Amino acid sequence: MSDAIAEHDSAQMTHRQKIEALVGLLLGMFVAFLSSTVVSIALPEIIKGLHGTTDQYTWIVTATLLASTATTPIWGKFSDLMSKKLLVQISLTVFTLGSVLAGMSQSAGMLIAFRAVQGIGLGGLQALVIIVIASMFSPRERGRYQGPIAAVMSIATVGGPLLGGIITDTSWLGWRWTFYVCVPLAIIALVVIQRTLNVPTIRKPGVSIDYLGATLIAGGVVVLLIWVTLAGKSFAWASGTSVLLAGLGAILLILAVLAEGKLLNRFLPNFLKVHDPLIPLHLFRDRTTTLATLASVAVGVALFGSAVFLGQYFQLGRGYSPTIAGLLTLPMVGGSLIFATVSGGLITKFGRWKIFLVTGGILMTIGFALLATINGHTNMLLVGLFLFILGAGMGMTMQNLILPVQNAAPAESLGVATSTVTFFRSLGGAAGVSVLGAVLATHVKDLTVSGLTAMGHALVPSLGAPGAMAKVAACGKLLSAGIAGDLPSDCAAVQQTAFGDGVPTIFLIAAVMSALALVAIAFIKEVGLKTLTPLEEQQQAAEAMAGLSPEESPEVVAAEGLMAAGVAKRHQTDSAAEVTRG
Incomplete structure (x- = not known):
């Protein structure tokens, strides 16, 4: 700490300025998370409009997840080296540019490329907003603002499909506005942040950027996520291509670990040597950081993975319109908003956080387990109750999980510690979407075959056995793309049953992941929350030394x-x- 220095953009912020800056930051966070979910409801219409394929359907989501996940630790490291305000503005600008270009896309390939640009900006926003808020408020005081933070994340994550449904169902708007709608909000956030945000950069002198670590980590993550996304679709899990991608990703990540541990420096030229690792391995010597990271991976798989398929359950499994499907997620939004706000306020008041994390983990596990029992005919009031329980667990867990890590991290490592946890949560989400998507596709295909086989007495006489199998393949292709409007009448009932009974399987896997997160949380040792901001800690240490x-x-x-x-x-x-x- 004594070696750290603080670089000020100007005078120190007053409490009023902090609150005003918080509004701008929360708006930026809202834009980031909204962009991820507002598009999900419109994906069937987007694929139809751009004449895309089933594989491209998946990549429209995956491209953003890949880019945001791979760049999150890089943004976090930069926040310990240069102006946080400038980095937030850059990430917002990159995101806004990607949104405009995505809305102007003329083909599915163009859209995938511009979604990756969006993802680069999104990776920055996900990490930097939390880092900047942690720089402005002490861990104890931060609990008071965890409620609004988690509420914004939950509303954007779950309320996005509602907005996407309204936009998609409005004839004079169309699916392109699912990308454009975030642009005005991003511009407003930029203006507010420019006028109000002023935080110091606390860093150690003589640090350098870890280009080798950034390349190896990003490369390894991207290759492995491409593998889990395409395996089982473009090639078999046991194929040579699968082994090649899995092996390459593993090798890159092993090299990344060796590079971050500075074990490769003796073999590298000076310009590639790692002096200041992107993800310092010493962070994981702290039990709190290690357990919180493991919990974040599990939470990411459970929450982000299942949220993508919730809309498919309501639309394809129950036959509701995009707008109604969005409205049906409101119980989860309400549960998250209420419990995030209450738990955050109580954390600030009592300075205790573990009880809320444990309770949130229990509620999440119960919520997912209950959702795993539903099917295509479950009473919607019961589904709403289950979603409320899940939302309550989300509100108490998602954002509060970062708090103990920030509380344990020294001021000069706040950015990298925060981004590390965020990175692994995003990694879990990206892997969750890919793996759970593969599980769902296989399960829905099996249910489709079973359903059409049961209708065989009506299909086989007119089509013959080969014709019946062709019908299965045709229905399966349309079902996996979610293009309900293009289904033949004799496939419609099969489609609804397959998704209604298939999606709950995803919730069962999410319940298991939530339980694993709960175990990790239970072993985190509770430490009292600090009452000083990172800058105040550094100043106090400097004054003590000077005296x-x-x-x-x-x-x-x-x-x-x-x-x-x-x-x-x-x-x-x-x-x-x-x-x-x-």
Whole structure:
């Protein structure tokens, strides 16, 4: 800490300025998460409008997840090296540019490329907003604002499909506005942040950018996510292509670990040597960071993976319109909003956080387990109750999980510690979407085959056995793309049953992942929340050092302490000897 320095953009922020800046940051966060979910409802219409394929349907989502996940730790590291305000503005600008270009796309390939641009900006926003808020408020005070933060995330994550449904169902707007709608909000956030945000950059002198680590981490993550996305669709899981991609991704990540541990430096030229790792491995010596990271991966798989398929359950499994499907997610939004706000306020009041994380993990697990019992005919009031329970768990867990990590991190490592947890949560979400998507596609295909086979008496006489299988393949292709409007009448009932009974399987897997997250949370040791901001910590340490005389320097004090301990030990030995002689 004593080596850290603080670089100010200007005068220190007042409390009013902090609140005004918080509004701009929350707006930026809202835009980031809204962009991820508002498009999900419109995907069937987007594929139809751009004449895309089933594989491209998946990549429209995956491209953003890949780019955001791979760049999150890079943004976090930059936040420890340069102006956080400038980085937030850059990420918002990149995101806005990607949104405009995505809305102007003329083909599915163009859209996928511009969604990746969106993802780069999204990766910055996901990490930087949390980092900047942590820079402005102490961990104890931060609990008060965890409610609004988690509420914004939940409303955007779950309310996005509602907005996407309204846009898609409005003839004079169309699917392109699912990309354009975020642009005005991003511009407003830029203006507010420019006028109000002013946080220092706390860093150590002589640090450098870890280009090798960034390349290896991003490359390894992208290759592995491409593997889990395409395996089972474009090639078999046990194929040579699958082995090649899995092996390449594993090798890149192993090299990344060796590079971040500085074990490769002796073999590298000077310009590639790692002096300041992108993800310092020493962070994981802290039990809190390690367990929170493991919990974040599990939470990411459960929440992000299942949220993508919730809209498919309502639309394709129950036959509701996009707008109604969005409205049906409101119980989850309400549960998240209420419990995030209440738990955040109580954390600030009492300074205790673990009870809320544990309770949230329990509610999440119960919520997903209950959703795993539904099918295509479950009473919607019961589904709404299950979603409310899940939302309550989300509100208490999602954002509060970062708090103990930030509380344990030194001021100069706040950015990288926060982005590390965010990175692994995003990684879990990206992998969850891909893997759960593959599981759902296989399960729905099996249910489709079973359903059409049961109708065989109506299909086989007119089509013959080969014709019946062709019908299965045709229906399966349309079903996997979610193009309900193009289904033949004899496939419609099969489609609804397959998705209505198939999607709950995803919730069962999410329940298992939530339970694993709960176990990790249970083993995190609760430490009292600090009452100083990172800058105040650094200033207090500097003042304490400045107030010491040369004789009171840390080295002299330490040496005197050792000498005193030695004298005391000898005194105890002499006393014991006298007692023995006596």
